[in-house]
Every structure is written in C-alpha cells, then in structure tokens.
Amino acid sequence: MVALIVFMATILLSYAQEVVHPPFQTGDCSICHVKTQDGYSEALTTKVPDLCYMCHTRKDQKKIVHNPVKAGNCTLCHDPHKSKTQALLKAPSQNDLCVSCHPNIKKLLAKSKVHPPVELMSCSACHDPHSEDHEFRLKMPRKEICFMCHPDIKEHAEKSKNKHAAVFMRDGCLNCHNPHGADHPKLIHTAVPKDLCLSCHNKIMGREEDGDIIKNMAEHFALNPNPHGPNQWGDCVACHNPHGSDNFRILKAPFPSGHYAKFSQENYICFMCHDPTPFLEKETEASGFRNGKLSLHWVHVNKDKGIVCGACHDWHASSGNPHHIKDYTEFGKIKFSLNYVPTENGGFCGPLCHPRRGYDRVKPVFNPR
Template sequence: MNIERFYISKIVVAMLFICVNIFAQEAGLSEAEKFYGTELKSPKKVQHPPFEWGDCTVCHTDAKGEEALIMEPPELCAMCHEAKDTKKFIHGPVAAGACTTCHNPHESDNAKLLVASSINELCVSCHQDKDAFLRDTPNIHPPVKDQCTNCHDPHTEDHLYQLKADGKKDLCVMCHVDKEIWTSTVTDKHGALDRPRKCLECHDPHGSTNPKFLIKDTSKELCLSCHSESLTRDENGDKLLNIGKHLENNPDWHGPILWGDCAACHNPHGSNNLSMLNKPFPRTFYEKFEEDNYICFQCHEKEKIMDENTTTATNFRNGSSNMHFVHVNKEKGRSCRACHDFHGTKEYPHHLRAKTKFGKINFPIRFIETENGGSCAPACHARRHYDKVTPKVNLK
C-alpha cells in the first residue's frame, strides 16, 4: 500500500466513524430536538443542590419525599431564591406559581434544571401557535430562531410581554444600534417612526413570509397603508401628496412601482436627501447640474443627460442634439421633475407629467407626441418641437 492510499483509507475510516456517530446522536433525538436544537443539554445530570444534599426534608414534610411539601412554590423556592414576580409584567405560569412546569425541582438533563433541551422547545411546548409559526414561516428573525429569551424574560420584566426593553423600538436598537444612530441623526426623518408602534408599524419582530420581516407583501403595500391619505409633514403643516390616490388616478406607473418597490428610491428609515430618497435629487426647480445629484442614474444611463450630441443615448433629441443635455446639464439646469413624474402618469407617454409646478403655479406642459419626436408648450412659452430624424428649427 503506498503512502497516499494509506492516508486516504485512514480518512475514509475517520469519516465513516464521524458519520455513524452523528447518525447515532441524531437518532437519539426527538423530532422537536432535531428542529430546535439541544443547547441546554448537559453532559451529566444537573442536580439541584438541596436535592443533592440528600435531606429531602428541606422541601418535603418527610425524609422519603413521599408526602406533602413544606410549602408550595413559589414560596418554597423563594426560601432560597429571589422572587421571580417582582416586576410590572409577570409571565402567566410564574404568576400562577407553576415553577415546576419549567424547572424540575430535583434534577434534570438540562442546564438550569429546565424540562426541555432548548429554550425554544420549552417556550413552544405551551405557545403552540409559535411552534407552527417557526416551522411554517420562511423568514424568521435570527434572534427568534436562536432563543426567545434574547428578548423575553421567562419570569418577569418591566415591559409589556416581559420584554427586556420597550418592544416598539428600544428593544430593536439594543442590537440594531446603527438604526438608532441613523434614525436620530438624518435630516429628513420619517414620521412613520413617530406613529405609536414605531418599528413595529412595518416589521414583525418574530418574522414573516416577506423579506425583512415586513408586515405587508411589498414595500409599496406597506407605504400605501399610510400614504393613501394626505399626511401632514411635521415642521410646517404642509400636506404631502396622497400617493395612493395619485397612483389610482395615474395608472402608467414607473418601473419600480410596478414591481411594488418604493424602497428602491426611498429609505423607509429616513435619509439626508430630499423626501428621504436613497440618493440625492435636486430640491429646487433649477439647480446646477451635478452627476451625483440624481438618484435616477442608479437605473438610467447618465449618457442620456451627459452626452451633448448623441444618436443613441436618448430619444429626447433634435437630430443629434440631446434635448436632455440642453435642459438639464448646465449651471441653471432643470430638475427631471420639470417634465417627468416618478410615481405615475396618465395623459402622456414616457412618464411625462401633465402639469409642472413653477413657483406657486401649476402649468400644463401640453405635450404632443409625433412619429419621430414631439413638442410641448409649457405655460406661456411658444410651442417647441424636437425630431430625431429631421431636426426642427425653433424660433427664439
């Protein structure tokens, strides 16, 4: 046998040994243990010291432990342990003094004398709806899959549901520290976080069938659950556009909205840009053109606006003269908002808006599409034409 073969056969034997061992261990596990794990399981029996001492009369009225207890839990346990019902919210079985539904008073195979080999198996032994939830829900929040006690105290706490901190936000940011910093320092904060349920307005703390544990199928449905009325912007009492109604009245929706993804452009936790956008966008009608100032270029090619002359980058051109460049790419450049609506439109193609707001007035743009171009006559300007094939001459 050559040396290589020798080692290969050793490895094969070792692997077989490991497999058989894992199989033997697995085989000894209950179905629940396989699903929930066995993190509490102790290599040797855990004995409760007063039981280990052998003097049964510490707790029983007789030495054989066959007769009554000298007193019932929780008073019995409180002889030696701190009371477990001292805070504002008390877990059902603790309030009922049923310590022994979770702890074996004598000995156990598990740490803390618990009656199950993992925390989650213990919890779902009574909370059976959560057992079904954990098994059937595709996206479970990792700390929930790990141990319910990451967030809930098994006995008593000062917060609703025996949570370790207020479950609506304080609890979340104990772990998601970045969200605490972000939501409190961004310039454009989201009013959703001032609603009574804060983070839970949008997320399910345990998990959900949706990505990021959202309580609605898509971010669009989630957003529209609040933005189907004219909400008031905090500082100045301004009314926000009723997006739900706007989309209903303007059925030609912009791509990301068709996919149901408002978060493609907006950060639901607030941002430092206009209207909580993920990337900057001009705040005013006219702004000096800067490539980095347009969230649009996350999805659209910037050549549309950057190339002064083109025969391919855009259809908004007069011959090869790029009309996007002419309108947008300059010192006093117009925002895309002047001509497009990024949510939805109806009258015109290419998400061209029917009216554009300039100062306090809403001017109609009066777009007319032609075979190779189009024309518009915004406000009191004369009609201007563009044509990809036969450039038009527009008088000043």
Template sequence: MKLFIQLIMLCGLIMTSAHAENTPATEAKATATVKPSDALDRDSACTRCHDETENKPILSIYQTAHGNKADSRTPSCQSCHGESEKHLSSKSVSPDIIFGSKKGVFAPSDVKDQNTACLTCHDKDQKRTNWQGGAHQVADVACTSCHVSHTAHDKVRDKQTQPEVCFTCHKDQRAQVRKFSHHPIAEGKVACADCHNPHGSAGPKSLVKNTVTETCYTCHAEKRGPFLWEHQPVTEDCSNCHTPHGSNITPLLKSRAPFLCQECHDGPHQSDAPAAGNAAGIQGGLSPTLPNGNFSASENFTGRACMNCHSMVHGSNHPAGALLHR
C-alpha cells in the same frame, strides 16, 4: 399519581413554611376573591422560597398576562422553568431552565431549550408561524433577549421603548434613525415591528408583508395608485429610491436627484428635447410647471432637479401625465 403525591407533600411544606405567614396582603386579597387557577396553586412549590423578599421582581409576573388567574392556560412557574425536581430538594442544583444570557447564580440554559419552554404554548400563535427558519431563530436569539417575563412593563412591546431593545444588537439601524431624514422611530411614532415581524415572516428581511412595497403601502396607501401613468420602479420596489430607516438626503432618499434618476435614465432626452440635466428644457412643453418659467443648468443639479419638471415621481393620474410632469 406521582404528581398528586408531590402536591400533597408540597402543601404540607407550605403550611409549615415560615414564608406562608408573610403572604403579601395584595396576594392574599386576590386569592380570596378570585379562585386561583391550578397553575397558580402549583406556584406555591416555588413561591414558598421565591417570594416578595427577592431583590428581583419575581412576583410581578402576576401583573402580566402570565398571571391571569381567570385563564386556565396561564403558565405556572414550572411550565416555564421546568419541573425542577432536583432544585426543589437542593437549592444548589439549578432549576431545569434558566432564562437569559448572563450567568447569575446558575448558568443559563441552552437557547434552544429556553425557547422550547416558551414555544410549547406559543408556537401556534399566528404571528409566530415563521419563527422556525426566521433570522432570529437561525441566529440563536432567545425569546428572552427581547422579552422579559417577570416585569410588568415588557419594553419590547411598547412603541416608545421598543427601539432600545432592538438597538442593543442592531447598531447600524440605531445610527440610521438618527440621520437627518428618518421615519419617526426614535420619536416613538413608528415602531420597528410596524414593518418587521421579529418572529420571522414569509417576506424578505422579516417584513410584515410579502414585499417591501406592500409593507410601505400599509401606511402610505396613497402611493399604491392605481395610476393612469405608473412609474415602473415605484410599483416594483420603493427601495429603488428610498431607504427605510434614515438618510441624510430628504425625504429618505438613497441619493440626490439628478443622480438618483440617472442611475436608470442615463441617456439624453429624446432628440427634440434637451439632454437630461441640460439647460434648455423649456422646449418640451413642461416649462409652465417651473416656478419662474425658466431654469438654469445649476438649478437642474441642485434641489429638486429632474422633479422640477417630472414632479409626479410616484405616478400620474393626469390624462396627459405620461411624462410624470403633472
């Protein structure tokens, strides 16, 4: 009842407001053809002052999913900013919720309050079920540190521009993706959110899947196998050998072979074979895979090293591939 009276009063205000005559043509056209939802009706409480004359893009919100006039769930100004009764009667008092992190005319609200305003509608969305307890929630990162609401283009949801947003806080990853070997993130072909759910997840490091390896398989399905001869560290965790964002050792390797391999295979080859990294590997029946039929100690320590013979590092389907050499 109280709300109803308020609405009547507001309608009166709108009708006498000078702003009402200045309603932009586009808006007038839109309201003439589509029956505005109650939410948009209620916006007039705010838009009688905050209109197209603002130097910030307030009304562009109608070009976003939050301006969908046909959807009854569409938020009004007050669904996000709060009823703001005091602000309505005195513009020197702040609205209930001020978003962002920088002080403008008014100080920003507590991050928890800002996020609650969004989560009243978005906490049931499937992709945000792990927000509570996720790294960003725990670190008090606001939804609006990543998302903008009044701008039609939400940078963080566009593959091309998403990294810019993440890099404002994640400087290490910015440096990593510039390394010689990298996922094409800066190129706009792979996005951070292809591997991470920024809203938190059940996996480690907010990965979209429950493990690193499952996350990698979403694109590198051919590495999943099944292989007749598996290489244990591959099925265990791709990051035993690879680093996800960037490396100066191609392809995205943590270190160079033979050192990479010797982190686990530190002993010599079996008695009848040469010591790993030694010269006479031609005895073991693997020599046909060598490009020129022989190799020297120096070659073993450069380039593909161990992979000159053990070329199937990710697993082999050859009946005789137990040594990952074919």
C-alpha cells in the same frame, strides 16, 4: 472495543448534557420532601413556589408578572430534579416551552423569515420569562427593545438630517417590522414595501411651519396606473431609505429639492440606474429626447438654472403617456398641462414655459424663437 467506547461516550455525553438541580444532586430528598419511616413521600415540606423561594430570589416582584409565575406554577416550566435543557426546563428547548402555550407565536416561527435572535438566542433574548417592568415583560420598553441589538439603525434614524417620522411615531420600529417572524423579506408586515408605505401615505401629510406638503401617494398611484421601474414591483426602498437619510425626501442618493437646479451628475439619484450621457453631451444619439443630434436633456437640464426631471417626468407613476411623461406639471399651486404628443420619431410639447415646440430624431424640427 469500539462499541464499548461509543457506549461509554454516550453515557458521559448524556450525563454532561443533563442539568441537575444542586439540592437534588445532594441525594438528600428531605430538603424538599416530607420524611417518612421508609424514606420520603412525594408530599412536599412547603408548597411551590414558597419551597423555591426558600433558596431563590422572588420572581414576581416586577410590575408585569407572567401568568403562570403569578399563579406560582414554577413546575409548569421547571423540573425540580433534573432536565436535559438549560435552566431545568421541561421542554427540549426554551422556544418549544414558550410556544407550547403561545400557538400564535408558534405560527410566526413557521414563517419563511424568522428574526435571527428568536432562533439563535430564544425568547428570553427580549422577554423575561418571569416578571419585568415593561409591557410584554420586554427587557426594555417596547419602543426601544430593538435598539438593544440594532444601535446602528437607531443612530442612523436619529442622526439623519431628514428623519422619517414613521420610525418615531406610534409603535416605532414595530410600525413596519414583526419582531418574531414574517413571510416577507426584512420581516416587514406586507408583501412589498409599497403596501407598507401606502398604508400611511394614504393622506396628504405635511409640515405647516414651512408649507411643505407631502402628497397622498396612495391616491397618486390609484390615479396613475403606469408605475415607474422599481415601483412596478413595489420597491420604494430602491430610492428611499425607510429609516431616514441626509438627502431630500429620505432618498438613498441626492436629488434637487426645487424646480430648478444647477446641474451636476452627483445631484441626481436617477443616474444610479440611468445613463447620464444625454445630460453630459450636447450632441448624442444615446437618448430619444433629441432634435436631430441635439440632446434636449442637455438643453433643459445641463445649465445653471437647469430644469429638474420632475417638470416633465413622474418617477412614481404616470397616467398613459410614454416615457412617464406627466400630463400636468406643478409650480406650487399652479398646475398646467404639458400637452405632450409623441410622434413616430419624436414629439411635441406645449407647456406654459414656451410656445409649442417639437423634436424629431430623423428630420430635426425648426422651432422659431
């Protein structure tokens, strides 16, 4: 009894799954096949695709026509009678069908990250299988197709006070992402964001109107072999938002733009990861940068005309000094040495800002004014 029910259910299910072409379902084969004395021949009344266009709107009317459609080979993809797959397809799924002729895309689908709509919605989420007016028969122009499903990123990119030109230039989103699949998180083209960023930031960039120069980062990293924190593992997006931001230099949190700034804890992205205590308290042991207990971070940074971290540190990469202390600091075109010399319990500095001064955590240094 149970076996019979299972058998019946299987039959019903397979029937329910089957897509039957309505003209075939009528049983009147002569709709498409030539009638003969003893039934119907395999010969068709009209050749494909004209046969199909008797009942269907033309599929080759838009600017860019898919080669098999242009050739009129509807039956390369469709079974004219019935199929187990939606749209009478001749493969177990639409993706299987498409990649049977596009092995390069098949390879991308084997990558560790596949773009969810490719898997969940199949190729026709973005491509028309027949003809379209846009390049690659995309349903929207190539530079806009991503906006169809990621309006939040579009809005973010366009509304950010500081826009990242990378999103708008050349290939838009495709400058950084693969639309099908990749071996890297977030479908980016390279193993880590750093390689992606440096593929463009390998030259001086800038906006001449406001004399705002953006340095050659690839060169900067090549000359300074000691990358700071997240940059050691290529994670530029720990601090920067690749799609743009309201903060200076498309940062994920604020950072002052000049050499001096009135101190406030909220104004420094650094405190996302570092302890702010030495900057808030005049006396502390929470930092190595102190003379006795006097916090020299507090002295330099916590005032109305506070010195911004970049006068002393390079958080992208430094040369050889401990604590990512810079060799040189720059004020516009003036470049001068910090002459930083670490000692066992402190260090010395001899910048242009003041005479050579020292600090020592154990035996405070007396620095004459």
